[in-house]
Amino acid sequence: xxxxxxxxxxxxxxxxxxxxxxxxxxxxxxxxxxxxxxxxxxxxxxxxxxxxxxxxxxxxxxxxxxxxxxxxxxxxxxxxxxxxxxxxxxxxxxxxxxxxxxxxxxxxxxxxxxxxxxxxxxxxxxxxxxxxxxxxxxxxxxxxxxxxxxxxxxxxxxxxxxxxxxxxxxxxxxxxxxxxxxxxxxxxxxxxxxxxxxxxxxxxxxxxxxxxxxxxxxxxxxxxxxxxxxxxxxxxxxxxxxxxxxxxxxxxxxxxxxxxxxxxxxxxxxxxxxxxxxxxxxxxxxxxxxxxxxxxxxxxxxxxxxxxxxxxx
Amino acid sequence: xxxxxxxxxxxxxxxxxxxxxxxxxxxxxxxxxxxxxxxxxxxxxxxxxxxxxxxxxxxxxxxxxxxxxxxxxxxxxxxxxxxxxxxxxxxxxxxxxxxxxxxxxxxxxxxxxxxxxxxxxxxxxxxxxxxxxxxxxxxxxxxxxxxxxxxxxxxxxxxxxxxxxxxxxxxxxxxxxxxxxxxxxxxxxxxxxxxxxxxxxxxxxxxxxxxxxxxxxxxxxxxxxxxxxxxxxxxxxxxxxxxxxxxxxxxxxxxxxxxxxxxxxxxxxxxxxxxxxxxxxxxxxxxxxxxxxxxxxxxxxxxxxxxxxxxxxxxxxxxxxxxxxxxxxxxxxxxxxxxxxxxxxxxxxxxxx
Numbered sequence: 001x002x003x004x005x006x007x008x009x010x011x012x013x014x015x016x017x018x019x020x021x022x023x024x025x026x027x028x029x030x031x032x033x034x035x036x037x038x039x040x041x042x043x044x045x046x047x048x049x050x051x052x053x054x055x056x057x058x059x060x061x062x063x064x065x066x067x068x069x070x071x072x073x074x075x076x077x078x079x080x081x082x083x084x085x086x087x088x089x090x091x092x093x094x095x096x097x098x099x100x101x102x103x104x105x106x107x108x109x110x111x112x113x114x115x116x117x118x119x120x121x122x123x124x125x126x127x128x129x130x131x132x133x134x135x136x137x138x139x140x141x142x143x144x145x146x147x148x149x150x151x152x153x154x155x156x157x158x159x160x161x162x163x164x165x166x167x168x169x170x171x172x173x174x175x176x177x178x179x180x181x182x183x184x185x186x187x188x189x190x191x192x193x194x195x196x197x198x199x200x201x202x203x204x205x206x207x208x209x210x211x212x213x214x215x216x217x218x219x220x221x222x223x224x225x226x227x228x229x230x231x232x233x234x235x236x237x238x239x240x241x242x243x244x245x246x247x248x249x250x251x252x253x254x255x256x257x258x259x260x261x262x263x264x265x266x267x268x269x270x271x272x273x274x275x276x277x278x279x280x281x282x283x284x285x286x287x288x289x290x291x292x293x294x295x296x297x298x299x300x301x302x303x304x305x306x307x308x309x310x311x312x313x
Numbered sequence: 314x315x316x317x318x319x320x321x322x323x324x325x326x327x328x329x330x331x332x333x334x335x336x337x338x339x340x341x342x343x344x345x346x347x348x349x350x351x352x353x354x355x356x357x358x359x360x361x362x363x364x365x366x367x368x369x370x371x372x373x374x375x376x377x378x379x380x381x382x383x384x385x386x387x388x389x390x391x392x393x394x395x396x397x398x399x400x401x402x403x404x405x406x407x408x409x410x411x412x413x414x415x416x417x418x419x420x421x422x423x424x425x426x427x428x429x430x431x432x433x434x435x436x437x438x439x440x441x442x443x444x445x446x447x448x449x450x451x452x453x454x455x456x457x458x459x460x461x462x463x464x465x466x467x468x469x470x471x472x473x474x475x476x477x478x479x480x481x482x483x484x485x486x487x488x489x490x491x492x493x494x495x496x497x498x499x500x501x502x503x504x505x506x507x508x509x510x511x512x513x514x515x516x517x518x519x520x521x522x523x524x525x526x527x528x529x530x531x532x533x534x535x536x537x538x539x540x541x542x543x544x545x546x547x548x549x550x551x552x553x554x555x556x557x558x559x560x561x562x563x564x565x566x567x568x569x570x571x572x573x574x575x576x577x578x579x580x581x582x583x584x585x586x587x588x589x590x591x592x593x594x595x596x597x598x599x600x601x602x603x604x605x606x607x608x609x610x611x612x613x614x615x616x617x618x619x620x621x622x623x624x625x626x627x628x629x630x631x632x633x634x635x636x637x638x639x640x641x642x643x644x645x646x647x648x649x650x651x652x653x654x655x656x657x658x659x660x661x662x663x664x665x666x
Binding site for chain 2 (some may be wrong): 175211212217218219221229230232307308309310
């Protein structure tokens with residue numbers, strides 16, 4: 001088991017090296033002089049030269065890369081061109097709302113999707129199943145912003161249960177945070193929920209036709225226990241895999257959701273940086289998102305051992 | 314010439330011994346599956362009695378309704394695919410076919426247990442074998458976690474698994490096929506059932522392991538007083554284990570007799586064909602003479618999708634007359650405790666096996 005985790009951990013190193021390489025050369029692969037691109041159309045040669053020196057572009061590439069990796073390992077993601085603040089500082093300022101949104105979305109999606117998928121599989125080909133699968137198709141098809149505005153209209157404007165927009169930080173009380181994050185989490189979670197419900201149903205259907213499920217029935221095990229104790233644990237590996245993949249897809253959804261709900265998170269930081277061509281921020285965020293994705297994958301891989309004893313060896 | 318006596322299904326040979334002796338009584342059981350291509354009559358009017366502590370073998374080729382009979386008794390016919398459409402299954406005075414699912418759950422794994430053919434896939438891969446045995450005990454006997462676990466270890470010792478304490482904490486993939494089937498037996502017998510239904514329990518195992526598993530089952534049967542319904546297609550297994558045998562063909566009983574009587578004196582052409590198709594070692598006197606061809610039953614099993622008015626075996630039977638095609642043979646007594654569903658028993662038995 002320890003060997004398995006260690007193997008998985010070591011496997012993440014080359015992935016992160018490739019990401020770092022890609023991000024580093026991102027700047028050098030842009031057509032033309034990176035310094036000129038960053039400086040914009042009406043910059044003077046002196047200004048371009050200034051930027052070049054600031055970014056260290058006047059030094060040899062291998063040296064630049066060495067410095068970049070060295071800084072990375074020390075938690076230095078570079079400095080924003082426009083605000084002159086360290087990228088790490090900017091990220092830290094924006095991290096909480098995005099993290100809270102991602103976790104809330106995950107919780108909402110999993111909490112609804114798994115019971116939905118289990119019931120759909122158990123009642124396969126009945127009305128309940130068709131309703132759940134119909135919802136699942138809808139969840140995929142309707143874009144995040146539309147769901148977002150719809151939820152705002154119903155729950156914030158008409159019913160006045162929840163705030164329309166904005167984010168309340170955790171430091172001002174968790175109730176306020178949860179209220180401010182509820183609608184964004186549902187809006188963002190809809191497609192995610194649909195995906196997980198669908199996979200849960202498919203995986204459960206397969207497991208429910210296995211011989212050991214018949215054995216469980218022959219033992220007199222109650223339906224609920226057959227579904228949850230005997231079937232769901234066997235169906236878990238594809239489900240957690242899809243939860244992991246979904247988390248990665250969430251990142252793009254976060255950008256849109258944060259825009260619709262006016263949440264000052266990493267998504268907004270990304271959009272602003274791209275619009276301003278603030279390369280160090282973009283590079284830093286790519287490293288960060290890639291790292292998060294690798295970490296999630298690692299956690300998913302480790303979680304397999306919890307569900308399936310055959311993977312432990 | 315044997316005199317055929319028609320008897321009503323209720324007064325079978327076994328019930329003469331007294332009502333309390335019969336533990337399970339199946340009458341005219343009909344189980345059908347509803348497919349897109351029509352109704353499949355998997356079990357088409359089976360009747361038999363099982364006595365306390367007895368081993369009853371049900372023999373027949375694949376698709377003859379052996380397993381469906383077993384699943385019908387257990388109440389495990391897949392709900393949307395099929396249904397028991399007629400007949401009764403009486404277990405110690407309780408009519409099983411009309412029990413609710415909740416009531417059946419209290420009987421299954423407790424008073425009637427089942428062992429399946431595939432030990433490799435019949436155990437849950439993500440639960441320890443100890444937990445899988447303990448589950449029956451906590452459901453039916455209300456044992457707490459520790460007591461159920463201790464009892465599970467006792468059961469593993471009972472089915473002669475070495476180092477039961479360690480094995481209880483292992484997962485099915487860590488066990489061999491034979492050991493897994495021992496675990497299945499432990500699960501089935503954990504609550505000391507009156508009836509054990511074993512559906513081809515040794516078919517998937519190595520020949521050397523088969524005998525071990527069968528002997529274990531028979532030994533535990535004697536020790537615990539469990540009655541066994543052993544489903545098999547292997548007449549060798551029948552000869553080794555059974556007290557009484559039922560031969561099934563196309564969802565119907567064609568012959569029923571005590572094991573020695575059936576093997577020595579088969580009366581139905583299908584049974585005779587089955588016995589004739591077993592390869593036999595030649596005796597010393599036969600050596601040197603030309604080999605006799607292994608007998609086979611020509612033709613195919615009939616489709617269960619069509620209603621068969623006469624004898625289901627008639628199209629493959631060398632003795633068939635017009636009546637066989639038109640009128641379904643009744644299961645009549647031909648000698649002590651020997652019943653066969655054939656209109657032409659006299660002509661059949663006149664020919665030496």
